[in-house]
Amino acid sequence: MPQLEPVRLLVPEAFSKHVSRRAFLSGATALGATALLAACAPGTSGGGSSAGLNIYTWGEYDDPDVIKAFTTKDGTAITIDSYGSNPEMIAKLSASKGTSGYDICVPTHSAIQQMVTAGLLAELDHSKLPNMKNLTPAVLDTAFDPGNVYSVCKDWGSTGFVYDTSIIQRELTSWADFWDAAANEASGSFSLLEDQGEVSFAYFLANGIPMNTDDEADIAAYREFILGMAQHVQAFESYVSTTVAQDGRALAHCWNGDARLGILNNADPDKYKWVWPAEGGNLWQDNWAIVKGAPNEEAAYAFIDYILDPEVSLKELTYVGYNTGIEGIEEAATEAGVDRPDLIFISDEIMSKLEYSEMKDTDEEVIAIYNELKAAAGQ
Template sequence: MNQPQHLRALVPDALKNSLSRRAFLGGTAALGAAAFLAACSKPSGGGGSSSDGLNIYTWGEYDDPAVLTDFTSAKGPKITVDSYGSNPEMIAKLSAAKGTTGYDICVPTHSSIQQMATGGLLTELDHTKLPNMKNLNAKVVNTPFDPGNKYSVCKDWGSTGYVYDSTVIKRELTSWADFLDAAQKEASGSFSLLEDQGEVAFTYFWANGIDENTTDPVHIAAYRSFILDKIAPHVQAFESSTNTSISSSARTLIHCWNGDARLGILANAEPDRYKWVWPSEGANLWQDNWAIVKGAPHEDAAYAFINYVLDPTVSLKELTYIGYNTGIEGIEAAATKADIKRPDMVFISDDIMKKLVYSQMTSADGTIIGIYDELKAAAGK
């Protein structure tokens, strides 16, 4: 993608291929990982190097470039974008700099908001400067992870499921139990798991009627036994971005987020080949959020940008580009009117939504991460 001259997107090379886009690291494990990431990651152009514009620290390829340039044309500030590969990486950099990174906006996932707020990394929002918050749907405001939207505003949200190649797997798959069964049978040696410790654990927990945020050592031990003994021998790969594998028909069974799955299916020469599944048991619910960094040098510009992307017309552009629900009231009707492809993979029905659960940081995170590391070491053997 050719970027306009005043838009700079940087990803630390050392981290491009090793980190999940929504890495599951929390609690004390996150602190250790964050310290490691801070020590080994390469600086992204010094961090927020634009002195007279707006400096955004976010996930890679996560905004429509046209939206960013349109903002500059309409409002003036030129945008600099630096990218990270995980919440811990972002938190580590902001923590180490103590308000001197030069960044104005960051985009933490829901489970990191309170940790960052407690750590003094986020600015308490002045809602009078964000009048377009009125456009947000009730489902994405006043959430359990940020009551009253004190520190964050929804950017977009989604969930997790999987796709399967219907030319290979002839039966209908509908659940996480089906996913784990097919992984050991028709898809053996041709299936991938997300490069996300929590999401992998959730496949087992949901399939067995266990709370995805469980800290019960009995449940976690059972998960370890199952994933290492029954699943590890059949795993072909771990992926953080799955759309390429789906578009190229690289595997029979692919664990993925809904937006990435949609992009892969739409890019496949046989778009009907892969079937997307919202698992019947339920799944993880995540929300990525706009937040203003404590010590932001361009706070007014940060408010102006967040308010800008909460405009329904701008939000539709973002949704069309990234394939995730932006949480704006009426966005589904607007997307339908715009005739976007596969809206069923962007918008989650009320019946499915009732079964989704926000992931949380828990005391079991370190154990879950350790099991995942064992799984990767044992995969395919």
């Protein structure tokens, strides 16, 4: 067996404030003495060294035991560097112009075509990914990457919210309810996702406006509304699991898997209630992709194919709380007794109301409005 190199986790300073309790209790601990948890200040250029495998992904987004098992099996050193948003990831890869040192990145579906146009992603050789056969048709040959030329499903989910039933003592079922509670019972104790698009979707859907609208009148109405909400916002965050686990919000806008983690880690798991909003929401898919110019391309293929093994995928699902798109994964999770499957697997009724977000000409306006919102909220 080859001598193993350390698994390194590089966590951006901005993310370190949001690392959930699991990252320390089961993440770093599971990696044992081989792990090095280091701070990586914003602005640091490039990825890891050219040796081993360098992965650029969302924070705490893979089971450390899975990472360690691959390292043991393959003898490949792994460095994981984290980001908090697609724009952050794209900006860093664009600045490096193919010399970032990263091998794998994990873009959300809506970022794929932008990255392809910018020349940031390598075309995939499917012959090196035989386990793609395990994926369900629903996550293959999608509109955002026909033929999976550049990406392979990592996992997928949707967006909703959780609320503290000891503070908000009425039933919330919709985005309209979310905004009403944010301005009332949860004022000063509610958070919005650190995602410009998701915040706008929550407004549009609450008001009967198509989620992917590019109508200037809709954008103007959104701006007027959301800036009026600034006084009520406590925080903007991508990772609500820690704050929900510690009773830190009365109301939190969040992704289903992160909500699940926060609820399960709360001392009173029945205190918070998750809502799939009645109006629908964003159907997002995060994807494995190989960075153009990857110095360790073969290791990247080996890792992605390893993750697509059904047994490995079940471990990933159990850890991150998102559907991995593997055929039969729901049945496998049920048999394994995975906690709160209702926060992982989406019913046909809810699915009928979800849609993929799209890139639009008004995206820059939406981003500018979000920046105005954060400034008005004092953040």
